Amino acid sequence: MTQELAPTLRDQPAARSAGWWRDAVIYQVYVRSFADSDGDGIGDLRGVRDRLPHLADLGVDAVWLTPFYASPQADGGYDVADYRSVDPLFGDLRDAGDLVGEAHRLGLRVIVDIVPNHTSDRHAWFRAALTGGPGAPERGLYHFRPGRGEQGELPPNDWESVFGGPAWTRTDTGDWYLHLFAPEQPDLNWEHPAVREEFTSVLRFWLDLGVDGFRVDVAHGMIKAAGMPDIGMREQAKMIGAQVLPFFDQDGVHEIHRSWRRLLDSYDGERIGVAEAWAPTPERLALYVRPDELHQAFNFQFLTCDWDATAMRGVIDASLAATRSVGAPTTWVLSNHDVVRHTTRYGGGPAGLGRARAAALLALALPGSAYVYQGEELGLPEVADLPDAVRQDPAFFRGDGQDGLRDGCRVPLPWSGSSQPFGFGPGGSWLPQPDSWKELTVEAQTGDPGSTLELYRSAIALRKELPGLGDGEMEWLPAPEGVLAFARPGLVCTLNTLSAKAPLPVPGRPLLSSAALEFTGGTARIPGGTCVWWAV
Numbered sequence: 001m002t003q004e005l006a007p008t009l010r011d012q013p014a015a016r017s018a019g020w021w022r023d024a025v026i027y028q029v030y031v032r033s034f035a036d037s038d039g040d041g042i043g044d045l046r047g048v049r050d051r052l053p054h055l056a057d058l059g060v061d062a063v064w065l066t067p068f069y070a071s072p073q074a075d076g077g078y079d080v081a082d083y084r085s086v087d088p089l090f091g092d093l094r095d096a097g098d099l100v101g102e103a104h105r106l107g108l109r110v111i112v113d114i115v116p117n118h119t120s121d122r123h124a125w126f127r128a129a130l131t132g133g134p135g136a137p138e139r140g141l142y143h144f145r146p147g148r149g150e151q152g153e154l155p156p157n158d159w160e161s162v163f164g165g166p167a168w169t170r171t172d173t174g175d176w177y178l179h180l181f182a183p184e185q186p187d188l189n190w191e192h193p194a195v196r197e198e199f200t201s202v203l204r205f206w207l208d209l210g211v212d213g214f215r216v217d218v219a220h221g222m223i224k225a226a227g228m229p230d231i232g233m234r235e236q237a238k239m240i241g242a243q244v245l246p247f248f249d250q251d252g253v254h255e256i257h258r259s260w261r262r263l264l265d266s267y268d269g270e271r272i273g274v275a276e277a278w279a280p281t282p283e284r285l286a287l288y289v290r291p292d293e294l295h296q297a298f299n300f301q302f303l304t305c306d307w308d309a310t311a312m313r314g315v316i317d318a319s320l321a322a323t324r325s326v327g328a329p330t331t332w333v334l335s336n337h338d339v340v341r342h343t344t345r346y347g348g349g350p351a352g353l354g355r356a357r358a359a360a361l362l363a364l365a366l367p368g369s370a371y372v373y374q375g376e377e378l379g380l381p382e383v384a385d386l387p388d389a390v391r392q393d394p395a396f397f398r399g400d401g402q403d404g405l406r407d408g409c410r411v412p413l414p415w416s417g418s419s420q421p422f423g424f425g426p427g428g429s430w431l432p433q434p435d436s437w438k439e440l441t442v443e444a445q446t447g448d449p450g451s452t453l454e455l456y457r458s459a460i461a462l463r464k465e466l467p468g469l470g471d472g473e474m475e476w477l478p479a480p481e482g483v484l485a486f487a488r489p490g491l492v493c494t495l496n497t498l499s500a501k502a503p504l505p506v507p508g509r510p511l512l513s514s515a516a517l518e519f520t521g522g523t524a525r526i527p528g529g530t531c532v533w534w535a536v
């Protein structure tokens with residue numbers, strides 16, 4: 001089956017272009033919350049397949065699917081028990097194949113998540129490691145250590161879990177195992193050859209099924225500093241963080257990425273690897289996208305940047321300079337399933353939404369590739385007031401090790417209708433959706449020229465039409481304080497980050513604006529928090 005799929009994709013004119021990923025718009029599907037086909041209130045692969053036309057209409061080039069593998073779901077599927085099977089919650093392997101086939105038929109590429117830093121504690125390897133006791137060979141596949149203190153009652157070192165609490169859990173036999181995330185996510189020992197071989201085989205499994213690439217979870221975490229030294233401070237790792245730590249961004253990870261690149265390149269159709277890597281600087285991050293490593297790395301510096309013209313310009317310059325130094329494109333990311341939705345981060349309410357719409361036009365005008373997190377095309381806000389009883393995020397249960405709790409950005413999408421679950425599926429929805437989302441459904445926004453959905457559709461369509469957008473050069477133009485202006489071939493983009501209107505000499509013909517403009521003579525008055533694309 002998969003042998004037939006790749007030629008179908010290659011027949012699509014847009015897909016033939018070399019380096020498709022250099023300026024691709026890639027849409028992140030959080031499978032659990034995208035669309036539910038069977039009425040259990042949990043999104044699934046068939047649900048995604050049935051809703052692919054929405055993504056084709058939106059005009060994106062590829063879809064990234066968050067983990068749908070067999071998993072006890074201790075961390076939203078980032079705890080994988082079997083890397084080669086689909087969790088019954090989400091469907092089966094046939095559904096995965098059908099989804100890839102249908103996406104390819106629609107001209108969409110499919111990227112899947114790979115979780116190599118840790119397995120689930122229910123993975124066959126870890127079970128064997130526990131049940132086999134201290135002498136079990138499977139212990140060598142993880143990081144088991146004796147404890148400190150007279151009875152070994154203290155953890156082997158002072159490392160903390162990203163989700164809060166110690167990064168070590170003691171087993172019944174008295175020794176400890178390392179988990180940088182939840183205790184249900186034991187870290188693999190990447191110095192062990194069997195771990196490397198197993199992941200090569202897993203990658204092949206999905207490449208053979210026809211996927212176009214991998215988003216590599218915790219791509220900066222697989223190698224730990226020799227001797228696992230103490231850090232000597234509390235509040236160490238955060239999901240959203242750039243600290244220098246002995247368990248993140250160690251040089252040894254690059255060799256793994258190089259070997260994966262060779263594997264990807266051995267397949268036809270330019271299959272890609274995308275690093276979810278947290279590095280202390282844009283320069284360190286750029287190392288992950290050297291020509292013989294992965295293709296892209298999420299630009300989290302952009303995501304975490306304040307709504308401030310000077311800060312934004314600094315991040316844009318630093319990101320472009322770093323990625324250019326290795327010949328890679330940068331990726332512009334505003335939201336994902338781990339952070340507060342940017343409508344809310346930018347202040348919430350109408351002003352927050354206005355800025356979110358403007359940020360989207362900015363991201364889509366900058367050189368490189370852009371990611372869209374499901375629901376941002378609808379302008380969805382974070383859902384702040386979820387009852388504790390429905391929350392799933394392990395960070396919530398493990399205290400305050402997180403910047404934010406992650407369920408509020410994972411509320412199922414509203415598709416249609418005026419009451420819950422808003423067309424999400426034939427049953428309910430695993431997290432409650434706000435009633436106000438009736439105005440934000442795909443159905444309600446379709447055809448409304450002022451809607452966020454139509455803004456995204458227009459922007460992505462223009463991006464395809466205009467040769468000056470996507471990969472390439474940009475040049476800053478003079479602009480008043482609080483305003484950013486830059487030129488791309490045939491286009492000028494202006495962003496007013498202030499709250500007040502900014503008068504600007506009209507730079508060209510307005511092509512697309514995130515809010516209504518006023519003109520007096522040759523002057524345009526750009527409302528606060530607005531981005532405009534001008535044809536020049």
Ligand code: NOJ
Nearest residue numbers: 075078181217218276338
């Ligand atoms: C990053 C993923 O995006 C997040 O959801 C997950 O909790 C951690 N990695 C651990 O796998």
Ligand code: MG
Nearest residue numbers: 036038042044
């Ligand atoms: Mg379902």
